[in-house]
Amino acid sequence: MFEFEITSNCSNTGARTGIFHTPNGQVSTPKFMPVGTLATVKGISSKQLTSTGSEMILSNTFHLHLQPGEKLVKESGGIHKFMNWPKPILTDSGGYQVFSLAKLNNISDEGVEFKNPRDGNHVFLSPEKVIQIQMDLGSDVAMAFDHCPPHTANENDIEDSLQRTHSWLQKCVETHKKSNQALFGIVQGGKYPRLREFSAKYTSSFDLPGIAVGGVSVGEAVEEIHNVINYVPKFLPINKPRYLMGIGSLREISLAVANGFDIFDCVLPTRLGRHGTAFFNDERLNLRNARFKNDFSPIDKTCKCETCKSYSRAYLHHLIRNDEILGLSLISLHNIAHLIRFTNAISTAIRDNCFTNDFAPWKTSSIAHHTW
Amino acid sequence: MFEFEITSNCSNTGARTGIFHTPNGQVSTPKFMPVGTLATVKGISSKQLTSTGSEMILSNTFHLHLQPGEKLVKESGGIHKFMNWPKPILTDSGGYQVFSLAKLNNISDEGVEFKNPRDGNHVFLSPEKVIQIQMDLGSDVAMAFDHCPPHTANENDIEDSLQRTHSWLQKCVETHKKSNQALFGIVQGGKYPRLREFSAKYTSSFDLPGIAVGGVSVGEAVEEIHNVINYVPKFLPINKPRYLMGIGSLREISLAVANGFDIFDCVLPTRLGRHGTAFFNDERLNLRNARFKNDFSPIDKTCKCETCKSYSRAYLHHLIRNDEILGLSLISLHNIAHLIRFTNAISTAIRDNCFTNDFAPWKTSSIAHHTW
Missing domain, CATH: 3.20.20.105 (Queuine tRNA-ribosyltransferase-like)
Known part of the structure; x- marks a missing residue:
């Protein structure tokens, strides 16, 4: 054990x-x-x-x-x-x-x-x-x-x-x-x-x-x-x-x-997540921000989490702006999925000999892009 | 249409x-x-x-x-x-x-x-x-x-x-x-x-x-x-x-x-649900109440909702007492499932000719108990 x-x-x-x-x-x-x-x-x-x-x-x-x-x-x-x-x-x-x-x-x-x-x-x-x-x-x-x-x-x-x-x-x-x-x-x-x-x-x-x-x-x-x-x-x-x-x-x-x-x-x-901030690549998106009001894309269109498969930034903006607790849950869910995805991508990259200490697999120029 | x-x-x-x-x-x-x-x-x-x-x-x-x-x-x-x-x-x-x-x-x-x-x-x-x-x-x-x-x-x-x-x-x-x-x-x-x-x-x-x-x-x-x-x-x-x-x-x-x-x-x-009150048969259970602290049964052991299949009253009590938003979500989820279940049981009872206007199918004495 x-x-x-x-x-x-x-x-x-x-x-x-x-x-x-x-x-x-x-x-x-x-x-x-x-x-x-x-x-x-x-x-x-x-x-x-x-x-x-x-x-x-x-x-x-x-x-x-x-x-x-x-x-x-x-x-x-x-x-x-x-x-x-x-x-x-x-x-x-x-x-x-x-x-x-x-x-x-x-x-x-x-x-x-x-x-x-x-x-x-x-x-x-x-x-x-x-x-x-x-x-x-x-x-x-x-x-x-x-x-x-x-x-x-x-x-x-x-x-x-x-x-x-x-x-x-x-x-x-x-x-x-x-x-x-x-x-x-x-x-x-x-x-x-x-x-x-x-x-x-x-x-x-x-x-x-x-x-x-x-x-x-x-x-x-x-x-x-x-x-x-x-x-x-x-x-x-x-x-x-x-x-x-x-x-x-x-x-x-x-x-x-x-x-x-x-x-x-x-x-x-x-x-x-509880404050309305979502992870996207290595950025943090404050979904309260007015620029997301009409953004009908998911937080991350390459993410397979329940939030990204189901909801738009505009909807999450709406929820957060109205203190709807579903917004906090959905953004937190995505943020966790993002970090799990990141460490899983690292694992794949290590096995594929393309891991580096500045790992950024979302970049199309990354040699580890296939792990994302 | x-x-x-x-x-x-x-x-x-x-x-x-x-x-x-x-x-x-x-x-x-x-x-x-x-x-x-x-x-x-x-x-x-x-x-x-x-x-x-x-x-x-x-x-x-x-x-x-x-x-x-x-x-x-x-x-x-x-x-x-x-x-x-x-x-x-x-x-x-x-x-x-x-x-x-x-x-x-x-x-x-x-x-x-x-x-x-x-x-x-x-x-x-x-x-x-x-x-x-x-x-x-x-x-x-x-x-x-x-x-x-x-x-x-x-x-x-x-x-x-x-x-x-x-x-x-x-x-x-x-x-x-x-x-x-x-x-x-x-x-x-x-x-x-x-x-x-x-x-x-x-x-x-x-x-x-x-x-x-x-x-x-x-x-x-x-x-x-x-x-x-x-x-x-x-x-x-x-x-x-x-x-x-x-x-x-x-x-x-x-x-x-x-x-x-x-x-x-x-x-x-x-x-x-947001106030910690759960439906059980025709009762309302205030899960904040100290009597639920050690109650390790689900809200309703006959309910098939995610909350009842996964969590105890004691856990929900813990969440609600600590203002954890998961508690609000899980109890609301059960309460909705309870009302859907109730109207679905009514449907079955109507078809089975055992519906009455004081419908209470959770009672073992009810002729419609099988619909619950």
């Missing part, structure tokens, strides 16, 4: 295609994971989500612990049954959310105490508790609890938090006892190569079924994201799925795949 | 089954029509709507005239193409909406001037204009423009408004020139049998392809609704589809079918 088969290697870059096996089916990589924070990919039914080609999706320990609570999800038969997603599910540990969304009360080596943003009550999360929650949720992949300092923290603070992340990883590994759930460690270290290298080596030493790189796309400059993408993979095990957390822009996915990353997640497809 | 075939008659009541032929397919009656006010059944894609068994849906002249405007809909290829609903569409005339939603400025025999609720601009609707709008929209069935006074109006005022409704019907008939669109007249007359009889006979005299009864369920007591349902049909042509406007409660649909009505519409399935 949790075998990762590398099925092909790129001749031009460090990219590879693979199959990650989980108890609820396989994930062909590289692959984008839609985000279903509260056990729902916002506005999209599981039937619709299936139609986008999505395989593994992400849900959030932090949110599900607060609402409806992991015990209820467990009682329902686990997160797959609860949200009707019978394919693989990865749960984020809540580390990132605790530090970005909650009002912190106290951070110690034992864990984090914070105020529940919903009701102001005190909540305590520790590595042990976060693992217990994820075992109750029953996801295919659980993430270790990590300390995510702000990207503006200095090297000393990042190093302190990294020590904590590492000691928490040790505790997570000791606590995690669930043979049908994989535990992934998370590499931190901010923008400091020394710390990233140390963290990558330390995290790799646990020989877990997969490894993630976190603390990227947390507000820092794009060059710093690129530096991490370029630098960290050389310290990661080759034969494990590598998950770059929180990245969903096409440019960075390409670059990351070229450096040997396999799995990605990002809230942007649904967050932008 | 617009033939109405009566395919069976009930041996116990005035109910009948039929097939109403339109340019975009047939409607088997009795049938409930979901409401898609702004060219969208709120929160539900056309693919999902198809899965409920919906055939004809209703959209609103008043709303579409204000946004996005009938010219844009026409330019897009008509309302079917605009909203991706290739099956029959009926457009309400806007009469009811003008009098219930807008701040009126002036009512005359020529038409109604009102303030656009969106921007405060003055808008004028006349019978001629309302027909022109509906011809531009390209619905299968257009409704005549009618004057809907409040149900508290006295007999004199109702009679005055009825004269206007009748003169407007004449103008609508003269204006309507579209062979692939049927025009239905609307019987008014409030709670006054004399006026209802007069209106039914007058409206019937135009020999249009269908006839509607309006001005019901506008705030009056349920007995008054029943009186209209019981009284008016005897003055309507037998061989035309009869549409009872704005009625979606099971009790009243049963009674109306027993009196020979064929088509119904109501905003309740989607409006209640």
Whole structure:
């Protein structure tokens, strides 16, 4: 279980295609994971989500612990049954959310105490508790609890938090006892190569079924994201799925795949979708804009998603302008399908030896145009 | 075109089954029509709507005239193409909406001037204009423009408004020139049998392809609704589809079918769905209620809709409690499927000679239980 088969290697870059096996089916990589924070990919039914080609999706320990609570999800038969997603599910540990969304009360080596943003009550999360929650949720992949300092923290603070992340990883590994759930460690270290290298080596030493790189796309400059993408993979095990957390822009996915990353997640497809913004090639179309009022073409006439097969930009403009929730759902659906399509095209291109780290297969001049 | 075939008659009541032929397919009656006010059944894609068994849906002249405007809909290829609903569409005339939603400025025999609720601009609707709008929209069935006074109006005022409704019907008939669109007249007359009889006979005299009864369920007591349902049909042509406007409660649909009505519409399935209320038999379940938190059964285990096949009450409770829009969509979807199922069960029961005007096929004691 949790075998990762590398099925092909790129001749031009460090990219590879693979199959990650989980108890609820396989994930062909590289692959984008839609985000279903509260056990729902916002506005999209599981039937619709299936139609986008999505395989593994992400849900959030932090949110599900607060609402409806992991015990209820467990009682329902686990997160797959609860949200009707019978394919693989990865749960984020809540580390990132605790530090970005909650009002912190106290951070110690034992864990984090914070105020529940919903009701102001005190909540305590520790590595042990976060693992217990994820075992109750029953996801295919659980993430270790990590300390995510702000990207503006200095090297000393990042190093302190990294020590904590590492000691928490040790505790997570000791606590995690669930043979049908994989535990992934998370590499931190901010923008400091020394710390990233140390963290990558330390995290790799646990020989877990997969490894993630976190603390990227947390507000820092794009060059710093690129530096991490370029630098960290050389310290990661080759034969494990590598998950770059929180990245969903096409440019960075390409670059990351070229450096040997396999799995990605990002809230942007649904967050932008809810604001009426649709992905088209590497552009973002604000469908609220008056120029779409009379545009009777689909968002992308080459896209095979339900939205593009059925609805025009003019209709979506009409829905969004009138705050009709169908508009949010349909645009989110397309945006997810677009990212799945992009990572699927990358897979084909790797196998066909035409993948490049500036992958843009929609261009008719691209040697990988046939993959689009 | 617009033939109405009566395919069976009930041996116990005035109910009948039929097939109403339109340019975009047939409607088997009795049938409930979901409401898609702004060219969208709120929160539900056309693919999902198809899965409920919906055939004809209703959209609103008043709303579409204000946004996005009938010219844009026409330019897009008509309302079917605009909203991706290739099956029959009926457009309400806007009469009811003008009098219930807008701040009126002036009512005359020529038409109604009102303030656009969106921007405060003055808008004028006349019978001629309302027909022109509906011809531009390209619905299968257009409704005549009618004057809907409040149900508290006295007999004199109702009679005055009825004269206007009748003169407007004449103008609508003269204006309507579209062979692939049927025009239905609307019987008014409030709670006054004399006026209802007069209106039914007058409206019937135009020999249009269908006839509607309006001005019901506008705030009056349920007995008054029943009186209209019981009284008016005897003055309507037998061989035309009869549409009872704005009625979606099971009790009243049963009674109306027993009196020979064929088509119904109501905003309740989607409006209640958006508030977290789900139909179950003849009950309304408020899924926000704490008692559903741990209820892992579907809304209705005998229902075959996407929501009931895929999701539990506990999950829907979770979604609604967290303002997740998927919850609104899924409950609305079920509610529509429930009403379609109800009218389909009525059809089967009529053919099987087990329809009664207190039709409740979910009861195991019902002689029509097999139709559920």
